[in-house]
Amino acid sequence: MHPYQIYISGVGGQGIIKTSVIMGEAAMKKNLPVVVGEIHGMSQRGGEVSTQMKIGTSHSPLIEESNADLILAFEPLEALRGVNMVNKDTHVVMNTAPIYPFNISQSEHSYPDSSTILNELQSHAKKVITMDADEMAKKAGHILSMNMVMLGGAVAVTGFPLDKESIIKSMYDNLPERSIPINLKAFEEGFKFCMENL
Amino acid sequence: MNIKEILTGQEQDKLFLLGNEAAVRGALESGVSVATTYPGTPSSEIGNVLSVLAQDAGMYFEFSINEKVALEVAAAAAASGLRSFTFMKHVGVNVASDSLMSVAYTSVQGGMVILTADDPSMFSSQNEQDNRHYARLANIPLLEASSPQEVKDLMKYAYELSEEFQLPVILRTTTRVSHMRGVVELGPLAESKNKGHFEKDPHRFVPVPVTARIMHKNLVDKMDKIGVLSNNSSLNPIYNNNGNIGIVTSGSAFNYVMDVVEENDLPVNILKVTFSYPFPEKRVYEFLENVERVLVVEEVDPIMEKEIMAVVGKHQLKKTVHGKLDGTLPMIYEYNPDIIIQGLGKMMGVEIAAIKAAKTSFELPKRPPTLCPGCPHRAAYFEVKKAAENLKLNDLIFPTDIGCYTLGIESPYEVADYLLSMGSSIGTSCGFSKATDQTVVSFIGDSTFFHAGIPPLINAVHNKNKFVLVILDNRTTAMTGGQPHPGLPVDGMGLEAPELSIPDIVRASGVEFVEIINPLNVHKSSEIFEKALQFDKVAVVISQYPCMLIKTREEKGKNIILDVQDDKCTKCNTCIMELACPAIYTRDDGKIRIDPLMCRRCNVCVQTCPEKAIRAKRIDKAGEEG
Numbered sequence: 001m002h003p004y005q006i007y008i009s010g011v012g013g014q015g016i017i018k019t020s021v022i023m024g025e026a027a028m029k030k031n032l033p034v035v036v037g038e039i040h041g042m043s044q045r046g047g048e049v050s051t052q053m054k055i056g057t058s059h060s061p062l063i064e065e066s067n068a069d070l071i072l073a074f075e076p077l078e079a080l081r082g083v084n085m086v087n088k089d090t091h092v093v094m095n096t097a098p099i100y101p102f103n104i105s106q107s108e109h110s111y112p113d114s115s116t117i118l119n120e121l122q123s124h125a126k127k128v129i130t131m132d133a134d135e136m137a138k139k140a141g142h143i144l145s146m147n148m149v150m151l152g153g154a155v156a157v158t159g160f161p162l163d164k165e166s167i168i169k170s171m172y173d174n175l176p177e178r179s180i181p182i183n184l185k186a187f188e189e190g191f192k193f194c195m196e197n198l
Numbered sequence: 199m200n201i202k203e204i205l206t207g208q209e210q211d212k213l214f215l216l217g218n219e220a221a222v223r224g225a226l227e228s229g230v231s232v233a234t235t236y237p238g239t240p241s242s243e244i245g246n247v248l249s250v251l252a253q254d255a256g257m258y259f260e261f262s263i264n265e266k267v268a269l270e271v272a273a274a275a276a277a278s279g280l281r282s283f284t285f286m287k288h289v290g291v292n293v294a295s296d297s298l299m300s301v302a303y304t305s306v307q308g309g310m311v312i313l314t315a316d317d318p319s320m321f322s323s324q325n326e327q328d329n330r331h332y333a334r335l336a337n338i339p340l341l342e343a344s345s346p347q348e349v350k351d352l353m354k355y356a357y358e359l360s361e362e363f364q365l366p367v368i369l370r371t372t373t374r375v376s377h378m379r380g381v382v383e384l385g386p387l388a389e390s391k392n393k394g395h396f397e398k399d400p401h402r403f404v405p406v407p408v409t410a411r412i413m414h415k416n417l418v419d420k421m422d423k424i425g426v427l428s429n430n431s432s433l434n435p436i437y438n439n440n441g442n443i444g445i446v447t448s449g450s451a452f453n454y455v456m457d458v459v460e461e462n463d464l465p466v467n468i469l470k471v472t473f474s475y476p477f478p479e480k481r482v483y484e485f486l487e488n489v490e491r492v493l494v495v496e497e498v499d500p501i502m503e504k505e506i507m508a509v510v511g512k513h514q515l516k517k518t519v520h521g522k523l524d525g526t527l528p529m530i531y532e533y534n535p536d537i538i539i540q541g542l543g544k545m546m547g548v549e550i551a552a553i554k555a556a557k558t559s560f561e562l563p564k565r566p567p568t569l570c571p572g573c574p575h576r577a578a579y580f581e582v583k584k585a586a587e588n589l590k591l592n593d594l595i596f597p598t599d600i601g602c603y604t605l606g607i608e609s610p611y612e613v614a615d616y617l618l619s620m621g622s623s624i625g626t627s628c629g630f631s632k633a634t635d636q637t638v639v640s641f642i643g644d645s646t647f648f649h650a651g652i653p654p655l656i657n658a659v660h661n662k663n664k665f666v667l668v669i670l671d672n673r674t675t676a677m678t679g680g681q682p683h684p685g686l687p688v689d690g691m692g693l694e695a696p697e698l699s700i701p702d703i704v705r706a707s708g709v710e711f712v713e714i715i716n717p718l719n720v721h722k723s724s725e726i727f728e729k730a731l732q733f734d735k736v737a738v739v740i741s742q743y744p745c746m747l748i749k750t751r752e753e754k755g756k757n758i759i760l761d762v763q764d765d766k767c768t769k770c771n772t773c774i775m776e777l778a779c780p781a782i783y784t785r786d787d788g789k790i791r792i793d794p795l796m797c798r799r800c801n802v803c804v805q806t807c808p809e810k811a812i813r814a815k816r817i818d819k820a821g822e823e824g
């Protein structure tokens with residue numbers, strides 16, 4: 001099986017690693033081969049975070065350039081940073097809520113405006129689905145459920161190799177029990193939004 | 199997954215594990231009795247998991263004061279017949295190396311494994327040294343893992359090998375293996391022995407010249423025998439795909455090679471080297487027989503490449519060896535599949551994959567890590583600089599050390615001028631204070647002070663140096679995720695432990711000026727820094743306030759927000775340009791605002807604002823959500 005390749009990017013503290021663990025364990029329980037590459041370290045202090053995942057036969061989790069099937073971007077600038085992974089068949093699901101680098105006022109390069117980011121991505125990808133996942137998470141009950149909004153969005157994408165039920169089961173295995181209701185709500189919101197906007 | 203499943207998981211269960219977690223399972227399946235470390239990325243999660251599981255597993259685990267002690271505790275346990283495991287980041291092995299060289303001579307009784315987590319491309323390190331050299335330096339066996347499953351399986355094999363030959367064995371991972379998550383099929387757990395017994399044998403355990411000469415001979419003899427093993431080991435498999443091109447590879451690079459070769463159906467033969475020292479020369483020789491040209495794919499140094507050239511030279515083979523030395527592959531940094539595609543394409547004279555990657559038409563701003571909002575280090579930096587400014591000192595050198603506070607290198611703090619290694623802040627301060635007339639203020643964290651700061655401090659006092667040492671005591675090893683150290687009342691297994699006092703240690707080292715500050719008290723702290731800067735011997739200021747990551751967990755009083763009063767704020771930008779707390783930002787309309795979600799309510803900005811425009815304000819619960 002040619003692996004399905006997912007690039008997840010964002011900023012430290014957004015729950016990116018948790019999201020990829022939920023996906024990965026769901027794949028494992030379906031007996032699909034799966035590998036994830038994570039970078040730990042300075043991430044907790046506002047740096048960028050990304051994970052790369054391949055579901056299907058492969059040895060390394062690292063995605064070759066222009067080979068991602070799905071970019072799941074928790075932050076717009078970090079979506080754009082992954083543009084080298086994108087090809088004409090790639091789906092991008094992007095949270096539109098920006099997090100400005102702390103030093104942006106002194107930075108040599110400015111934060112691109114939202115239309116520029118969207119245009120750049122659209123010119124290379126098959127489809128870019130944007131949603132204000134922060135807002136949707138707050139509505140679901142807590143900003144920290146934003147990663148589950150994104151996860152819901154990913155599951156809705158055509159070609160995503162795991163079904164909704166197995167992802168939900170994996171959420172139960174990996175999230176604190178008391179956070180489940182809010183996280184499920186957030187997940188469903190993201191799923192529904194993406195389904196309608198595919 | 200619950201972390202406890204690493205211990206409770208049954209044979210044949212499958213878990214989705216990080217390479218580091220797989221190492222823990224490997225230790226449990228090997229019946230390890232004693233495990234030690236000093237935390238360091240990319241090896242940290244091994245210790246974090248063990249600190250949770252060790253007690254239930256009936257194993258002893260400690261966060262040692264430094265890697266040398268960690269290795270020594272493990273060596274003594276192994277000398278007493280127990281299986282021991284010590285693990286550290288690559289540069290940690292430098293600290294441990296003095297004893298490592300000797301334990302190769304003295305040999306072990308119970309199995310001993312030393313895991314080194316190397317960091318190609320330096321995701322969180324000061325260098326990318328290739329610790330495969332250590333196996334050669336100490337002359338002990340080395341295994342290299344490519345995946346979490348392999349990490350676990352190699353742990354078990356390493357203990358068997360170690361016990362059979364009574365030598366410590368090094369297991370090398372790299373960041374991409376330590377932090378790779380994959381499916382791991384579990385094996386059975388092994389019982390670990392509770393206590394060992396040390397059988398005295400000075401001829402074996404005390405290397406003095408007469409005994410060491412014999413020990414070295416024994417070591418060389420053993421390694422000859424182990425060389426036969428590595429040459430015939432199933433850990434060094436050959437994947438034949440016809441064709442006259444061969445690739446020799448190891449570790450994480452093996453994964454990239456396999457992906458590229460399989461995906462593009464390339465007619466290339468592959469030799470994977472897992473048992474990589476003693477180098478399997480004979481196996482390489484056999485592999486070379488069927489190929490004309492060979493590409494060596496390894497991270498970081500061209501070690502195998504030179505070994506293979508030696509094989510080619512020794513047997514006068516007509517084979518070409520490609521790799522780092524001829525520029526087919528990059529000399530430094532980690533590899534990835536795209537680098538392999540390029541290198542292999544170059545060597546084969548074909549373009550393997552033609553797609554050109556998309557690029558943005560403009561440069562993107564970077565997102566450098568920074569001190570957390572409310573981090574006590576930020577306040578201390580601000581105060582030191584204020585104190586120096588008040589005293590009109592403008593030629594300062596800031597030797598620094600390893601921890602979150604190294605982020606003081608960033609503008610606007612710029613309080614990191616010189617760094618070599620753990621503890622070097624104090625040793626180099628001694629040098630700067632002798633070599634120059636500049637004012638020296640150096641920074642070291644609490645955990646780093648225990649690790650390697652005490653001997654240089656004693657050196658400083660005894661040799662009559664003059665400098666200010668700031669010990670940034672945030673009550674944890676923050677950078678690696680918050681592990682305990684000897685200054686805390688808890689040990690590596692979460693049990694109560696004697697808490698050592700940093701001020702007492704400093705005083706006992708002969709320092710006459712010792713002051714403790716709360717860095718969140720800006721004015722008082724600045725005054726103390728002024729006094730310290732005027733002291734003409736070593737002056738130590740201990741800046742005590744817990745890391746915000748701990749603080750946040752304990753936090754109460756969430757119904758306070760920090761608020762900028764627009765009528766008082768003159769946009770002097772002190773808070774943005776000098777304090778630079780990431781929670782403070784300039785809104786599009788030019789007004790300065792504080793992000794209530796990021797702000798940790800440390801109150802430092804309130805004290806540093808010259809216009810007194812920032813205040814803490816009580817709000818009701820509902821207001822906070824909005």
Ligand code: SF4
Binds near residue numbers: 568747
């Ligand atoms: S983790 Fe702690 S020590 Fe490190 S930057 Fe954040 S508050 Fe400071």
Ligand code: SF4
Binds near residue numbers: 797798799802
């Ligand atoms: S109180 Fe001020 S300095 Fe402290 S975290 Fe909040 S904004 Fe930053």
